[in-house]
Amino acid sequence: MKLWRPTSPDIWQGRDDSLEARNALRLYQTLAQTDLFAPKQSGIALIGFECDAGVKRNHGRTGAAQAPDVLRKALANMASHSGHDNITDMGTITVEGDQLEAAQSALSDAVQACQQSGMRTLVFGGGHETAWAHGRGILDAFSQERVLIINLDAHLDLRKAEHATSGTPFRQLALYCEEQNREFQYACFGVSRAANTQALWDEATRLHVTLVEDLDFRREALPALEKVLAQADRVYLTIDLDVLPAGEMPAVSAPAALGVPALDLLPVIGEICRSGKLQAVDLVEFNPTYDRDGQGARLAARLAWQIAHWWA
Numbered sequence: 001m002k003l004w005r006p007t008s009p010d011i012w013q014g015r016d017d018s019l020e021a022r023n024a025l026r027l028y029q030t031l032a033q034t035d036l037f038a039p040k041q042s043g044i045a046l047i048g049f050e051c052d053a054g055v056k057r058n059h060g061r062t063g064a065a066q067a068p069d070v071l072r073k074a075l076a077n078m079a080s081h082s083g084h085d086n087i088t089d090m091g092t093i094t095v096e097g098d099q100l101e102a103a104q105s106a107l108s109d110a111v112q113a114c115q116q117s118g119m120r121t122l123v124f125g126g127g128h129e130t131a132w133a134h135g136r137g138i139l140d141a142f143s144q145e146r147v148l149i150i151n152l153d154a155h156l157d158l159r160k161a162e163h164a165t166s167g168t169p170f171r172q173l174a175l176y177c178e179e180q181n182r183e184f185q186y187a188c189f190g191v192s193r194a195a196n197t198q199a200l201w202d203e204a205t206r207l208h209v210t211l212v213e214d215l216d217f218r219r220e221a222l223p224a225l226e227k228v229l230a231q232a233d234r235v236y237l238t239i240d241l242d243v244l245p246a247g248e249m250p251a252v253s254a255p256a257a258l259g260v261p262a263l264d265l266l267p268v269i270g271e272i273c274r275s276g277k278l279q280a281v282d283l284v285e286f287n288p289t290y291d292r293d294g295q296g297a298r299l300a301a302r303l304a305w306q307i308a309h310w311w312a
């Protein structure tokens with residue numbers, strides 16, 4: 001398949017404790033690998049989207065294209081508990097030069113095929129241009145259902161632009177829903193008023209976006225979540241790692257000035273996982289160039305670990 005490659009065998013490696021006990025296993029030992037064009041009937045499809053062409057177009061700091069394999073490596077050595085033996089690594093979609101739209105179409109098609117086959121999708125981006133591709137795949141897979149998009153992000157990513165960037169995915173998904181006469185159900189939690197212009201804020205109001213600001217997160221996130229979940233059949237959760245405080249997550253293109261700590265985000269993520277409606281998750285904007293001693297990768301991998309555990 002063009003624009004696709006399997007994960008190299010040296011990525012899924014770690015410590016071997018298996019002589020201590022049969023269940024002393026780590027994730028690299030319980031994970032399966034298969035080709036992207038051969039989805040299974042259940043479980044979690046882990047797909048990499050090795051792309052920062054959208055970040056580049058959005059004048060951001062590139063480097064997110066290196067994220068998928070760095071995140072896989074950080075996940076590999078974590079202990080394998082319930083849910084982790086459900087993960088199948090289906091390799092990585094790549095982008096050729098500035099051919100972002102072709103890579104996004106490849107990801108959308110792969111996501112739709114995995115979902116229609118019975119798998120849920122966990123995508124390691126990539127810049128937030130990942131979300132136009134992942135979200136479109138989910139909307140296409142569930143064309144008769146109400147799909148709620150939950151974005152944990154300092155940014156609204158509702159920019160107007162002639163072509164796709166990392167700042168436009170939710171505007172693109174809104175237009176896609178409008179073309180199909182579907183309701184655009186978008187909630188952005190942890191958003192920073194200081195990191196979004198009034199024009200973007202006005203666009204969010206026009207599109208009836210549910211907003212929970214970083215300042216109000218502790219008080220408002222769970223009640224707001226309950227409301228939006230009640231009106232949805234399926235949920236697509238996209239986690240832009242710049243929602244975290246820069247001290248916890250320096251490894252992003254646009255670090256947050258304030259941010260929402262992981263320990264505040266996790267109860268919200270837990271509720272989403274337990275809703276029974278969660279179909280798709282991605283972690284985006286991780287940029288290894290700016291990591292410190294692998295701490296950012298470890299935190300991002302722990303979020304993925306926790307989601308796979310709760311999802312089960």
Ligand SMILES: N=CN[C@@H](CCC(=O)O)C(=O)O
Nearest residue numbers: 058060128155157166167254
């Ligand atoms: N993915 C989105 N990124 C932000 C970047 C903001 C910045 O560079 O400061 C956005 O477009 O709003």
Ligand SMILES: [Mn+2]
Nearest residue numbers: 128153157240
């Ligand atoms: Mn974003």
Ligand SMILES: [Mn+2]
Nearest residue numbers: 154155240242
């Ligand atoms: Mn962001």
